[in-house]
Amino acid sequence: MxxxxxxxxxxxxxxxxxxxxxxxxxxxxxxxxxxxxxxxxxxxxxxxxxxxxxxxxxxxxxxxxxxxxxxxxxxxxxxxxxxxxxxxxxxxxxxxxxxxxxxxxxxxxxxxSNLDTSAAEGSYDGNNAYVLENEHLIVYLNRTGNSSTYADLRTTDLLLAVYQKDLQQYMNLTNLNITVDDRPDSSTGNGYTFILEAGNNLPYGTVSAYVNSTYLAYFINFTLESGTDFLEIEVTT
Known part of the structure; x- marks a missing residue:
């Protein structure tokens, strides 16, 4: 092949x-x-x-x-x-x-190698967004705050939408909630989101959220790789 x-x-x-x-x-x-x-x-x-x-x-x-x-x-x-x-x-x-x-x-x-992903600023349903796109998915993530000015954050509000291009439909995200150690107080706080690298023809695109919760301060990394039909979500401290 x-x-x-x-x-x-x-x-x-x-x-x-x-x-x-x-x-x-x-x-x-x-x-x-x-x-x-x-x-x-x-x-x-x-x-x-x-x-x-x-x-x-x-x-x-x-x-x-x-x-x-x-x-x-x-x-x-x-x-x-x-x-x-x-x-x-x-x-x-x-x-x-x-x-x-x-x-x-x-x-x-x-x-x-596999340079089929784009990462850019955009919007979704009237909200400021970061947009990751490859051959199969378009991912919309909340664009809010910055490193100097924190905004209120809820992990349930970070991932705005995922459009499956092959199926031509939006995926169901109603039950998406991100916590650390199963602690409810880790899913809310303040912070900001940012894009790792903006542009076209990228091997992958990553949008990160810095979450400063009362339980723990941590990062959530959303990564879309070229050629994949899924979104990787990683929590780091």
């Missing part, structure tokens, strides 16, 4: 995404295949870095400046998204070149 490798460039922003492949399967992939895949990816990375440099030069030269660039996308496919000023390079390979859900950034060029 082949997995997608994607380069993404936003004037120029580049990334590539490699799906997870089991170690057992990888043992059967010939070394030469992995070498060829690595060489193709490295060549395109160099091309995108050069394109990034050229675009910066043209932008600095002012109106009317232009360059002609020749790119051979083979063995992959090149896509251009004019609305978001993004260039994608998709390459199908069975070789595991990168660990899933990892990324590296070189200026405006991003290289990574």
């Amino acid at each position: 082949k997995k997608g490798v994607t380069f993404i460039s936003a004037v120029i922003f580049l990334a590539f995404s490699v799906g997870a492949v089991t170690v057992i399967y990888q043992a059967a992939v010939p070394v030469v295949d992995r070498m060829q895949a690595a060489a193709a990816i490295d060549d395109m990375r160099s091309n995108f870095i050069e394109i990034d440099k050229i675009i910066s030069e043209v932008a600095s030269e002012g109106k009317g400046s232009k360059r002609t660039i020749f790119i051979n996308p083979e063995p992959g496919t090149l896509y251009v998204n004019g609305s978001s000023d993004v260039i994608y390079w998709l390459y199908e390979t069975s070789a595991l070149i990168f660990s899933p859900r990892t990324s590296q950034t070189f200026g405006n060029v991003r290289i990574g």
Whole structure:
């Protein structure tokens, strides 16, 4: 089974995404295949870095400046998204070149694995929200307070909604309540929510809530990973 490798460039922003492949399967992939895949990816990375440099030069030269660039996308496919000023390079390979859900950034060029998640500010039903989205889910989380000004918090109010894109429906969240050590007094207090990293083409998105309750001060981390159809919820102190 082949997995997608994607380069993404936003004037120029580049990334590539490699799906997870089991170690057992990888043992059967010939070394030469992995070498060829690595060489193709490295060549395109160099091309995108050069394109990034050229675009910066043209932008600095002012109106009317232009360059002609020749790119051979083979063995992959090149896509251009004019609305978001993004260039994608998709390459199908069975070789595991990168660990899933990892990324590296070189200026405006991003290289990574499973970069299909976005994280941004938004709204839901009239409420300020942080929005995490991948191929399967759209998650809306309460956006309130900040590190300087705490707001009243109830853990039942943190997760506003989850939309399942495959089913085209919102999930039932009426019974969601987060406590520590089964203590009711840990579910209320004051604090704030914040987004770990905003942007598109991320391996995962995380929104955290700092809860200062009378029982304990702690963090709740809501994480949506690329390719998953579930939300991870973790409590840390």
